[in-house]
Amino acid sequence: MEISYIIPAHNCENTIMRTVKSIQANNDKQQYEIIIVENGSTDNTKKVLQKMLASFTNIFLFHSKKGVSNARNLGIKKARGKWLCFVDADDYIVSTPICNDNVDLVIFDYLVGNKDKKLFTSSQSIDDKAGIFELKNEFLSNPTRYMTVWSKLLKNTIIKENQIFFDPKLQVAEDSDFFYRYLKFCKSVLEIEKPFYHYSIDNESTIRSAKSAIVSQYIQSMQKMRLYKKDNRDSSSAINKYILIHQNVSIVRGVFNRSDISFIDKIIKEKKIRQNIVYKEALKEESIFSLCKVRFLPQLFFKVHLGIMADILYELRAKYNEKRQNNQR
Incomplete structure (x- = not known):
């Protein structure tokens, strides 16, 4: 068995068939299996999945407690393939996967909506220690771009032998936490300059729609990442950047996306979030020079005591997100 596709299925009656058919269209039936884990659906997902079982011989259906981490775990x-490929039930595959048993990780370009996320300028294999270290730090410093579990092939043996599982306690960034722990055992990486995965933005995910609890959920996830710095001092700056990027995400989604409070109230809430030790420490440890990138502009403004400029950026980003979502409906 070459690849095990793992699909958590929760309230996905309208999209799961598209996901499965995309895998079927881009793979040899003798080389893969599709493992669907239904987890607490309240729509007709279960009925749709039962019909699919009668049509496809290489689909295996299981049930877990509610939660994407429980489903993936x-x-x-259950996976028997050499490689694991995580696919969300509202996304789909757009090309044939490239497997290489001589590497520990295969990572592909991907599509977000109709836009091609060009992660790499060319396809290449990296297996020298310095190159892998630099690659891991780049991934950590830009987590929303790289630190996902989809659009990748991960070795089953590495996961099983090192008991790497998703943390069910984390409600957000659980995939980044999993991927960080997986990266510790990667000695070689194959980068593929070809879109493999389509990340859909026509269906609002829990993260994109939830607001009230998102801030505390991100703090919980970042507190766990903060602990990793103790055993990984050489990557402490990259971990700080990981934390600061998620600070931006949590503030936009949990505060500035809200329409029920004024801009002044948003500023007050943002300041309170910024005082949390996990964000405060990460900002303190980074120099102004290290924050001179577009994605860290809010932190750069915080560093030079121009917080109002960061708040304006957050407000603009929230409005952009809202406009984009409206255009997709």
């Missing part, structure tokens, strides 16, 4: 335990 069960999928990992």
Whole structure:
């Protein structure tokens, strides 16, 4: 068995068939299996999946407790393939995967909506220690771009032998936490300059729609990442950047996306979030020079005591997100 596709299925009656058919269209039936883990759906997902079982011989259906981490963990335990490929039930595959048993990780370009996310300028294999270290730090410093579990092939043996599972306690960034722990065992990486995965933005995910609890959920996830710095001092700056990027995400989604409070109230809430030790420490440890990139502009403004400029950026980003979502409906 070459590849095990693991799909958590929760309230996906309208999209799961598209996901499965995309895998079927881009793979040899003798080389892969599709593991679907239904987890607490309240729509007709279960009925749709039962019909699919009668049509496809290489689909295996399981049930888990509610939560994407519980579903993925069960999928990992059931997987028989050399490689694991995580696919969300509202996304789909757009090309044939490229497997290489001589590497520990295969990572592809991907599509977000109709836009091609060009991660790499060319396809190449990296297996020298310095190159892998630099690559891992780049991934950490730009987590929303790289630190996902989709659009990748991960070795089943590395996951099973090192008991790497998703943390069910984390409600956000659980995939980044999983991928960080997986990266610790990667000694070689194959980069593929070809879109493999389509990340859909026509269906609002839990992260994109939830607001009230998102801030505390991100703080919980970042507190766990903060602990990793103790055993990984050489990557402490990259981990700080990981934390600061998620600070931006949490503030935009949890505060500035809200329409029920004024701009002044948003500023007050933003300041309170910024005082949390996990964000305060990360900002303090980074120099102005290290923050001179567009994605760290809010932190650069915080560093030079121009917080109002960061708040304006957050407000503009929230409005852009809202406009984009409206255009997709």
